[in-house]
Amino acid sequence: MKNILVLIATLLALSGCSLTPHYDRPEFPVADAWPTAVQEEKDASLPAWETFYSDPQLRQVITQALKNNRDLKVALLTMERTRALYRIEAAAALPQVDAGASASLQRVPADLSGVGGAITSRRYGLSVGVTTFELDFFGRVKNLKEEALQSYLATSEAQRSVRLSLVADVASSYLALAAARETLGLSAATLTRSEASLTLVRRRFEAGVVSLFELEQNRSQVAAARIAVAAAERQAAAALQALQLLVSAPLPEELLPQALAADDALLVPALSELPSSVLLGRPDIVGAEHQLMAATAHIGAARAAFFPSITLTGALGTASSELSGLFKGGAGVWSFAPQVSLPIFDAGRNRANLEVAKKNQEIAIAQYEAAIQNGFREVADALSGLVALDAQFAAQQELLEASRSRRDIALLRYEQGVDSQLTLLAAERELLSAESTLVDLRRQRLAARVTLYKVIGGGAF
Template identity: 45%
Template structure:
C-alpha cells in the first residue's frame, strides 16, 4: 500500500513537470531577412584603410582601440560614475525582477492561515432555545487558485518577459558603447579647442607685436593711418577669437564632466591635439552581417521574439483555463483540541473556465499580430539605420586622408605667403593689405587643419561605435 502511494506521488510529480515544461502556442520564430546589401558600398569615397588591428570592432576592447592613457582613465571614471550607464544598469535589474515575477506564475502559491472565531447567538436563534457562545479554531495549509498551464499561456508570458529583459540588457550594452564614444569625442574636442585657443593666443600676440611696430612707424611718418587702422582690426579680431575659444574650452570641459559623472582631474585633460595618440585604424570587414551583433539590433530582435511569445499567450486565451485550490488543515471548537487526532479537514476544488464568447479575446489576438509586424518593421529599420551609419563613417574615413594632405600643403603655402608679404612690406615694396590677407588665410587654414585632424579622430571613434565596438562586459553591471 505504501509502495502504491509513492507511485501515485511520483506520477503526480511527473504530470506536473510535463504540464509546466510543455510547448506553447507561439508561432515558430524565423529571423527576418536582412534588408540591406551583404557588402559595404564601394567607390571613390570608400577607400579602405589598412587596419592597425586585425580583429573585428565588436571584439576589440576599447582600451586597445584608444591607446591614449589619459583618455582611458577618463573613460574608466565615466564607466564608474556616469548616471546614464547607472540608470541603464538599474533598468536591467528591474527587467530581470519583472521576468522573475512572470516566471514564478508557473508555480503554485502555498499559504498557511490560522483562524479564531467567537460568535454570540441569542436564545431565539439558538436550536436549543438558550443563549449560546460558539468558539472555533482552525489552521489551514494549501494552494489557492493555481492555474495549471495546459496551453502555455503563462509560459508564453514568461518568454515575453525574458525577451524584454534581454532587450533591456542589450540597451545597457548600447549605452556603454555610446558613453565610450561620447567621452572620447568630447575629450578630443576639448583637445582641438585647446589647440585653437593656443593658436588664437599666439596669433593675438603676433598681431599685437605687429600693431606696436606699425604704431612706431606711423609716429615717425613711415606708415599710413590706413596701415595702423588695419593692424588694429587684426588685433581686435584676434582678441575676440581668444575669448571665443576660451568659452568653447570651458563648455567642452562642462560636457566632459557631465559625461564622466564627476569632475575630471586636471592631469587627465588635454591642452592641445598635437601629441595625442590617435585611435587605431579598424576595418569594417567584408560583410554587413557584423551589424547583427550590434546591441541595438539585438535588442530589436529580442523585442520581436517577445512579440511572438505574446501571440502564443493570446492564442492560449481561446482554450480552457484550469485552476486548482487544495487546502488541508485542522479545526476544533477548543484550542486544546486543535491538533488532536480526528480533527483534520481538507478541501479539493478544481475549476475549469471554458471561454464561450468574448470579443475582447479576438481583438487582443489581432493586437498581438499587429505588434509582431511592428516589431519586424522596427527590426528591419534598425538594421537599415545601422548600415547607413557604417556607410557614412566609411565614406568620411575614405576621403579624410586626401583632405588632410591637401590642407597641410595649404597651410605651408599660406605660411610662405605670409612670410613673403611681411618681408615685402617691411622693405616698403608692398602694402600692408597683402600682409593682412596673408595673415587671415594662414590663420583660417590652420583652424581648418585642426578641425580636419579632430574629424579624423572622431570619425575613427564613430566607425568603431557604429560597428558595435566598446561594449565589453563589466562585472559591476552583472
C-alpha cells in the same frame, strides 16, 4: 474515474502540441559588404571601449561619466524595473504556497441555539495550501514568462545603447574641447606676434620711418587677433561646460586635454574592415530582435486562451475547538478544489486578441528589419564621410605647408624692403586660417571614428 482519466490523457496529448510559432530570424535585409570598404575575412567583433579609446585621460573621463550620468541611471533603473516584472511572470509558473492560522469565536443566544441555553463556539485552525495554481497544459504561462524575459532583455539592450551613446558623446565633447584649446593656443600665439610687430612698427613710426597707414594696419591686425582669442576662449569654455554636463561632475585640469593628440595615439582604426554582419551586435538591433521574440511568444499565449484553463486550489491543516487540540490525533483537515474553465462565447475577444498578437509580430519584424537597414545606412555614411575627410585633410595639409612657406617668404621680402607689410599681414591671416582649419579637420576625422565605432555596434560593455 474512467472519464477523468480520458480527459487527463486528452489534455496531455494536446499540451504536447506547441501553440507558439517557431521563431526564425528574418533574413539579413542588407548587403554583406559595406559600399565604401574593402572586405576581408576578419573576426566579426569589436574592441571594448577601453581598448578603442587608447588615451588614458579620455578613458578616465568616460569612466566618470558612466558612474555619474543621470540619463544612464534612468536607463539602468528602467532595466531593473523590467527585470522585476519578469520575475513576477516567472513566479506564475510555480505554485504559490501560503500558511495560515485562524481563530473564530461565536456566541449564539438561548432563543436561537435550539438547545435551551446560550452556546459559545470556538474554532482554531492551522493550514498550508496552494491557491489557484494553473496547470499550464497549453503554454499560456510559459509564453507569458518568455514574453516578459524577452522584454527584459530588450530593455537591457536599450540600457547598453544609452551607455554606447554616452561614451560617444563624451569622446566627441572631449575632442571638441581639445580642438578648441589648440585653436586658442594658435590664436594666442598670433596675438603675441601681432603685438610684438605693433610695438616695432610704433617705434618706427615715431622715428618717421613708416607711415601712419602702416601703423593703423598693425593696430587692426592686433584687434583682429584679440577678437579671435576671445572667440576661441568662448568656444573652449562652452566645450568644457558641455563635457562636464555629460560627466555630471567637475573635472580636474589634469584630465582635460590641451590639444588634439595624434590620430594613432587616441583611437584604434580599421573598423571598416569588419563585415556588415557585425551590425547584429548593435544594441538597438539586438533589442529589436528581443521584441520580435516577445511578440512571437505572445501569439502562443493568445492561442492558449482558446483552450481550457485548469486551476488547482488545495489546503492541508488541523482544526479544533480548543487551541490545545490542534496537534492531537484526528484533528487533520484537508480540501481540494480543481476547476476547469472552457471559453464558450466571448463575442470574438479571444480571436481579436490573437489577431492583435499576429499583427504585433509583423510590426516587430518590420521594426527589426528597419533597425538593420538604418544601422547599415549609418555605417555606410560614416565610412564615406571618413573617406571624404581623409582627402580633405590631405589637401588641407598641403595648403598649410604652402601658407607657411608664403608667410616665410613674405616676412623675408618685408625685411628686405621688397614688399609692404600689407602683404605680410595677409600671409599671417592666411596661415592662421589654414592652421585653424587643419585643427578642426583633425577633430572631425577623430569624431568620425567615434561615430563609426558607435553606429557599428560599440563593442562590449
